[in-house]
Amino acid sequence: MAFLSAPVRWPDVLSVTFSFDSIASNVRPYLPGPLASLPSAMIASLFLSWTLVISVAVFSFFMNQRRQSLVPTQPHSATAAPKRRKAGQTLTTLLIGPEQTGKSTLYSALVFEAIPETQTSQHENESHIAIKKEGMVSPTDVRLVDLPGHPRLRAKANDYLPKADRIVFCVDTASAIKGGTTKNETLVEAVDHFHATLTSLARSRLSRSSASKASVAPSLLVLFTRGDLSPLLSASPYDQKRQAQVITRARAAFESELGRRRAGMGLGRGASQARAKVGGMGKVVGGTSGISKGWLGSLKALLGLGGSSSSGGNEDEDDEDEDEEALDYVEWAWAQRAAAAGTSSSAAGASSAFSLDKLDEDVVLGGKASFVVSSIGKERGWDVSEGEANGGLAGLKGLKAWLSDPDM
Numbered sequence: 001m002a003f004l005s006a007p008v009r010w011p012d013v014l015s016v017t018f019s020f021d022s023i024a025s026n027v028r029p030y031l032p033g034p035l036a037s038l039p040s041a042m043i044a045s046l047f048l049s050w051t052l053v054i055s056v057a058v059f060s061f062f063m064n065q066r067r068q069s070l071v072p073t074q075p076h077s078a079t080a081a082p083k084r085r086k087a088g089q090t091l092t093t094l095l096i097g098p099e100q101t102g103k104s105t106l107y108s109a110l111v112f113e114a115i116p117e118t119q120t121s122q123h124e125n126e127s128h129i130a131i132k133k134e135g136m137v138s139p140t141d142v143r144l145v146d147l148p149g150h151p152r153l154r155a156k157a158n159d160y161l162p163k164a165d166r167i168v169f170c171v172d173t174a175s176a177i178k179g180g181t182t183k184n185e186t187l188v189e190a191v192d193h194f195h196a197t198l199t200s201l202a203r204s205r206l207s208r209s210s211a212s213k214a215s216v217a218p219s220l221l222v223l224f225t226r227g228d229l230s231p232l233l234s235a236s237p238y239d240q241k242r243q244a245q246v247i248t249r250a251r252a253a254f255e256s257e258l259g260r261r262r263a264g265m266g267l268g269r270g271a272s273q274a275r276a277k278v279g280g281m282g283k284v285v286g287g288t289s290g291i292s293k294g295w296l297g298s299l300k301a302l303l304g305l306g307g308s309s310s311s312g313g314n315e316d317e318d319d320e321d322e323d324e325e326a327l328d329y330v331e332w333a334w335a336q337r338a339a340a341a342g343t344s345s346s347a348a349g350a351s352s353a354f355s356l357d358k359l360d361e362d363v364v365l366g367g368k369a370s371f372v373v374s375s376i377g378k379e380r381g382w383d384v385s386e387g388e389a390n391g392g393l394a395g396l397k398g399l400k401a402w403l404s405d406p407d408m
Contacts, residue, residue, distance in 0.1 A: 005117050025301040031168075040316040090128070090141040093403065094160055096197055097170030100147040105376060106170070109393055110403075114382045121148045124156060138408050149193070157197060160206045166219040166408065168399075169194055171330050173224040173373060176250035177232070179257070191257045194222075198329040202363045217362055219408045220369040223399060224250045228375035235397035237375035237395055244375040251356075259354030267328060329363045369408070370400040 021040045026166075027047050028036050035043070095103045104118040104125070111127045125146040132139035147157050171194075175186035207216065223249065228237035232246050361367040375395030402408050 003402040011230040034329070038194075041187070088138070088141075089165075090143050091165040091406070092143045092145065092156065092160070092163060093166040093168060094164050095144065095146045095168050095170065096157055097149055097225075098186070098193050098194075100186075100373075101149065101170040101190070102376065103146055103149060103347070105172050105268050106223075106225065106374065106396070106399070107144065109396060110144060110400075112382075113393065115376055115380050115393070116382055117380050120150070122147060122150070122153065123148060124160075131400055131404040133401070133406075136404075140404050146337050154193065158200050158204070161201050161218075164201075166221070166403075167197070167201075168221045168223050169197065170223050171227045171250070171254060173227045173233070173250055174230040174245060176224055177230055177246065187253065187257055191254065191261050194254075195258060195261055198359075198363065202327045202329040202360065205361075205363055212381075217365045219273070219365045220356075220359070221399075221402055221408075222251070222254065222356070222369050222371050224371070226375070227270060227373040228377055228395065233375060243373050243398075245374050250373070253262045253373050255356055256353055258356075262354065264332075267330075313402055329360055331358045331360050331367055365408075370402060372402055374399050 025040075027043055031043070035046075038046075065321075072171070095107060097103055099120055104121050105115060107125055107127075108118060109115050111129055119315055127144050129142050130139040131142060145160055147160065148154070171187055171190045175184060175190070178184045178187065201218070227233045227246060230246060231247075232242055233239075236242060357368040359367045359369065376393070377395065
């Protein structure tokens with residue numbers, strides 16, 4: 001047998017009495033003549049609507065004030081004290097670069113002090129070495145990691161980048177000197193790999209969930225390898241004057257191609273540089289998401305006019321993608337000045353203005369890269385001497401000097 005209860009009237013249960021006339025009678029004396037003559041129900045509706053609008057506006061204002069207090073006006077690297085490494089710590093050094101740039105040969109020369117025949121690496125190699133700098137008592141402990149350069153294996157570097165102390169990016173000298181011609185696919189590939197590496201490094205260090213912000217940024221060395229195979233150094237690969245000329249030409253071509261690469265992606269231009277990097281939040285100043293839409297957007301959300309919850313989730317994903325794109329490895333203030341000066345208005349302008357001396361100090365130690373050229377020679381074996389006549393290990397002096405410096 002079914003039992004039916006009497007209908008329940010919520011005002012009776014809650015002992016709430018709601019009267020439009022009571023609201024209108026309290027508000028009507030303060031209204032001008034035309035509004036005071038409106039029906040009581042309309043006056044009450046207008047009063048409640050404006051109360052809701054003002055409440056949302058006040059809430060939005062205070063939330064925006066709170067968010068702005070968390071947003072730095074400039075990258076925090078410009079004001080933070082420079083971080084330093086601990087004395088005597090083992091420095092994790094990564095050998096990164098495309099295939100056929102001599103990374104495995106360099107690894108063998110540094111670890112075994114010999115130059116045996118090598119094959120293209122399909123997995124990472126790791127060893128601990130000690131390199132002593134001239135004038136120092138104790139050597140520098142280095143954990144050397146050789147990472148494969150095959151396109152399908154380059155993602156392994158992402159496992160090492162967050163904890164890297166130093167990065168040695170290898171570029172073939174002869175290809176770099178030729179410049180970014182359409183036929184020079186080797187340099188284009190190297191630039192793409194370099195850009196992807198620094199972008200991954202920036203995301204790992206600057207993203208809102210990064211755990212490496214408190215650590216010292218890694219040093220960056222662009223190593224032009226196999227210098228003895230380039231026309232300028234084939235006759236005298238150890239001549240310091242010619243080495244300086246090679247570094248100047250190779251660096252100019254490498255930076256120019258990297259600038260074109262960035263300009264083609266829209267990086268370094270006024271539109272993308274209007275975004276501001278926010279330390280741990282990864283938010284964009286002047287964005288249109290969340291509360292930054294203003295009180296009208298908040299009111300629409302409260303009234304259910306802002307779309308479904310699924311679309312809101314998609315907007316959050318889009319915001320995260322935009323935040324990741326805003327995490328660039330170039331110094332933010334310099335990019336702003338370059339965009340304001342109009343140097344990034346075209347691909348040519350962006351490539352000519354770009355420099356690896358203008359990197360973000362939170363991504364690369366000191367905000368700039370170092371450049372060294374290395375030469376190993378053509379002889380291979382376990383008994384190759386260091387004499388210049390035999391090639392050997394004499395062409396690694398610049399690289400060893402950089403590796404042995406604990407401040408690099």
